[in-house]
Amino acid sequence: DTALKTANSGYLTRRLVDVSQDCVILEEDCGTLDGIEMTALIESGEIIEPLGDRILGRVLLDDVIDPDAENKILIPAGKLINEHERDIIQKSRIENVRIRSALTCMTETGVCRSCYGRDLCHGGLVNLGEAVGVIAAQSIGEPGTQLTMRTFHIGGTASRLAEQNKWEASFSGILRFSELKEVKNREGNFTILGRRGEAIIVEGDKTVPATKLVDLANERERERRPLPMGATLLKSEGEFVEQGSLIAEWDPFSIPIITDATGIVHFQDISEGETFKEQVDEVSGVSRKVIHESQSMDQRPTIAIHNSKKKTIIRENNTPTEFALPIKSELMVEDGLEVHAGDVLAKIPRELARNKDITGGLPRVAELFEARVPKDQAIITEIDGIVEFDTDVKKKQRIRIRPEDGKGDSKEYLIPRGRHITVHMGEYVRAGDPLIDGSPNPHDILAVKGSKDLQKYLVDEVQQVYRLQGVGINDKHIEVIVRQMLRRAYVEDPGDSTLLVGQEIARTEMNHINREMVAEGLRPVRSKPKLLGITKASLSTDSFIS
Known part of the structure; x- marks a missing residue:
């Protein structure tokens, strides 16, 4: 295995050198006005790499202005960030900085000194004529021998995330929500419906009355967490939270399907033997109703919520309150039962939602650099709009995305049956959001979101593989290679x-x-x-x- 690994890693290095060999430092300054935005690297609420460390050795694109003092320039544009400047940025409450990058350099064949920044050999600005392409290829290929070869089951960050079932504040401050879609449940708490919601704790103290909204742009973030679907919020917006207090909790083992309307449950295409079977748990003796694939093509197990006149309730955005049940989901309600908004209709086990092996190590790095289409690729939407399910076509499910304002054409996507669909009827999605589980296809990201987002995706994904193995590579090496790919x-x-x-x-x-x-x-x-x-x-x- 080790011999194979060395050969494979050597081959990756060779391909990288081949593509980047003509990337040389050719001029002082290309004069571009473009760059990339850098923020601190945060994974599941913890800062992995602070902003200062990420921009060390880069040249600033814009002036860095002190957020606390109006018009006070901390570091002027065009300055190389050394350790001294890094400490200034760490001490101030700056959250993002725009820097020059090889990705946006305008030099025709090669890169200019300002866009590359510091040469990592001697710590000064890079010299003219330095073969940065070859250096980049070697820097990425050399730790390749330390990466694993095989696909390993998820370990590390992803499994930690799965075991979490609550979020306690790491800092005290004022709670803010971003893009949250919630509904009031029976207990009077809020249950989260969307998948884009984030909770943010900003600096503040008890003395500010909750009604007085501060200027949001000037608030300093202490912590930001995505909130999973089905989480119950125990605190409200604008409330002061103490460090360690519980903000939200959720079921770590399943993803719930939650109703956003109060009414009566009506089953469609849900019948025992046809689309679900009862399974008795041997340990507890509890019977569960689990949806399975039906033999006939035209059956789609769905729960609709009816009003008192036995008509399906229509939402504000003109979609019916219907919930499609994926295969292996477990029913939590009976036909004809009265439900309240925020009640759980069915649960999808998280194993199902996360049963993909993460291709780790060298094969993943090679897959990214070769821009291959991933094995189980996620289908991403090309437009913003509302999700609607349509009739199935030849063993495939049809999802239509309809623009919210009704202007422009709808887009249709065919999804193989049995794949776990991550969106619900009536949900609002943005261009680039995945409709099913899986890794996105880099070519799709380029087509839908443009080259800036693709560059960020490639750099972040490659870094993630190396970080899992505890290898640090400077971003600029990966940027040089990605520049050559585009x-x-x-x-x-x-x-x-x-x-x-x-x-x-x-x-x-x-x-x-x-x-x-x-x-x-x-x-x-x-x-x-x-x-x-x-x-x-x-x-x-x-x-x-x-």
């Missing part, structure tokens, strides 16, 4: 040039053509970035050897 583009509209629609062309060449076109007053070329894996990218370089 250096070609498709022609969408050739304008007045001689190019063809769909032709693949280097971005630098296209910028060159566009500058000439604009100078002559002609229509420039419109293009779309194209993502190439490292093997493809190194073969498509314009050198005579490849």
Whole structure:
């Protein structure tokens, strides 16, 4: 296994060198006005890497302004961040900083000194002519031998998250919520319905009355946590919470399906033997009703909530209150039962929602750099809108996303049966949200959210693999490689040039053509970035050897 690992890791290094060898420091400053935004790295509420450490050795894009004193510039733009500047940023309450990056550098073939920043060999600004591409490839490939080869079952952060069943405040402060969708349950507490809600604790003390809303932009965040669906909130917005007090709790072993309306349960296509079977738990003797796949294609187990006139209740956004039940979910209500908003209709065991092995180690790094389509890829939505379920087509479930304002076309997605769908009827989703479990396809991220989001995704995912093994790699190495993967583009509209629609062309060449076109007053070329894996990218370089 070790011998194989060394060979595999060596091969990865070789491919990385092949793609990035022509990336050299060519000029002082490319003069770009673009950069990337950096924040502290937070995983499940804990700060893993503070902001100062992430931007050490980078050049600032904008002035860093002291949030406590108006118009006081702490560090001017264009300054290289050394240990001294890092400490200034750590002590102030700055949350995000924009820095220059190899990803946004405008130098034609290569990178400029300002966008690369500090050379990690000697701690000063990088020298002209330094072969940063090869250094990046070696820095990523060298720890490859320390990564594991096989797929391992989830360990570390993901399983820690699963065992948590409550959230206690790590700091005292004032509670704020962001994008929370909640409903008042029988006990008078709030139950969370959406999957995007976050709770934030901001600095503050008891003396501020809860009614007086402070200017949110000036509040300093102490802690931020995503709240899972079905969590019960025990505190309300604007309330002062003490350190260690309980804010929310949830069931760690299952994902609940919760009704947002009060009414009478009505089963559709739910019948014993056909779509569910009773299973008796041998230990406790309790019988559970578990949904299973039906033999006939046209049955879709659904719970609808009816009003007193036996009509399905319609929500404000014009969707019926219906809840599709995935396979293996467990029924918690009976037909004809009266339910209150916030009641649990069914539970999906978390094992089902999380039964994917995480491809870890080298294979995952190679998969990301080769821009392969993942094995069980998540389908992501291309537009913002409301989720609606449609009739099934040939063993596949149809999900339609309808724009909220009714302007524009709806989008349809076909989902293989048996895959766990993570959205519900009537839920509002944003472009780029996954509809089913799985890893997103990098090409989809590029098409839907653009190259900035894709770059962030690739850098973060690669870093995550190395972090699990306790290896620290500077972000800029991965950025250099990702830059090389995105250096070609498709022609969408050739304008007045001689190019063809769909032709693949280097971005630098296209910028060159566009500058000439604009100078002559002609229509420039419109293009779309194209993502190439490292093997493809190194073969498509314009050198005579490849």
